Amino acid sequence: MDGPPPPASPAGLSAYVAVSQLLGLTLLATTGAWLGRYRGGVAWDSPLQFNVHPLCMVLGMVFLQALLVYRVFRHEAKRSTKALHALLHGLALVIALVGIIAVFESHRTKSIPNMYSLHSWCGMAAFVLYLLQWLLGCGFFLLPSTSFSLRSRYKPQHIFFGIALFALSIAACLLGITEMLLFNIRDSYSHFAPEGVLANTLGVLLVAFGLVVGYVLTRDDWKRPPLAEELALSMDFKTLTEHESPSGSSQ
Numbered sequence: 001m002d003g004p005p006p007p008a009s010p011a012g013l014s015a016y017v018a019v020s021q022l023l024g025l026t027l028l029a030t031t032g033a034w035l036g037r038y039r040g041g042v043a044w045d046s047p048l049q050f051n052v053h054p055l056c057m058v059l060g061m062v063f064l065q066a067l068l069v070y071r072v073f074r075h076e077a078k079r080s081t082k083a084l085h086a087l088l089h090g091l092a093l094v095i096a097l098v099g100i101i102a103v104f105e106s107h108r109t110k111s112i113p114n115m116y117s118l119h120s121w122c123g124m125a126a127f128v129l130y131l132l133q134w135l136l137g138c139g140f141f142l143l144p145s146t147s148f149s150l151r152s153r154y155k156p157q158h159i160f161f162g163i164a165l166f167a168l169s170i171a172a173c174l175l176g177i178t179e180m181l182l183f184n185i186r187d188s189y190s191h192f193a194p195e196g197v198l199a200n201t202l203g204v205l206l207v208a209f210g211l212v213v214g215y216v217l218t219r220d221d222w223k224r225p226p227l228a229e230e231l232a233l234s235m236d237f238k239t240l241t242e243h244e245s246p247s248g249s250s251q
């Protein structure tokens with residue numbers, strides 16, 4: 001066959017990725033079970049419209065954020081991995097937008113005021129910054145006209161804000177869960193009502209998911225290694241810029 005087989009993944013990475021995906025699927029199932037068993041299910045043109053909100057937010061702003069494309073497809077061409085990364089985040093954005101529309105629509109039909117709670121402020125901040133992050137990501141990394149130097153300068157910020165917004169989304173979900181329990185089962189929550197226990201479990205799963213995914217994302221030696229041709233390109237660029245600026249100062 002052509003060429004040697006791709007190098008194996010680092011020890012531990014596959015196990016962590018598997019645990020993260022298992023946790024992700026469990027937290028989606030737990031969200032569905034909570035809304036289905038205790039909140040009447042999910043529907044658009046009905047009083048159940050509100051329930052579309054938590055479902056879409058957990059799916060779009062948490063689960064789909066953490067498919068770990070660059071860790072899983074470590075040896076694929078950068079171009080296709082990048083396109084998949086942008087596409088999945090685009091899908092996550094659309095799902096999150098549906099969730100945001102659902103809660104505003106539901107508030108409108110029930111004449112409930114908008115944007116008064118800490119949850120709604122943190123949630124809206126997470127959503128708007130995520131939209132900005134996606135637009136900037138497309139502009140810097142997908143537009144062929146963006147220079148290599150601009151991309152390299154923006155990349156650390158994109159990585160930091162990606163992780164920070166993922167953490168902020170989980171925090172917003174925890175606030176949303178607590179708020180929803182206090183709206184719906186205020187009197188029985190302190191007596192370990194089954195709905196409260198299930199929703200608390202969802203909160204703990206969200207925290208566990210965030211920790212495992214955060215660990216995978218911050219392990220330097222688990223980052224996608226550059227392919228030979230990418231390495232050659234960046235060496236060319238380095239030589240070029242060092243030649244242009246003999247002082248060699250960089251930030």
Ligand code: HEM
Pocket residue numbers: 053054057058061100103104107113114115116117118119120121122123124126127168169170172173174176177179180
């Ligand atoms: C990152 C995820 C989330 C984001 C970005 C988000 C965003 C928002 C926003 C912007 C509002 C205000 C809507 C308005 O004022 O009309 C809102 C309301 C609400 N959300 Fe979320 N949400 C998220 C997750 C969740 C989750 C997981 C739950 C519950 C399980 C939840 C429960 C609620 C509740 C009960 C309200 C109505 C009360 C209020 O306005 O604070 N949210 N959310």
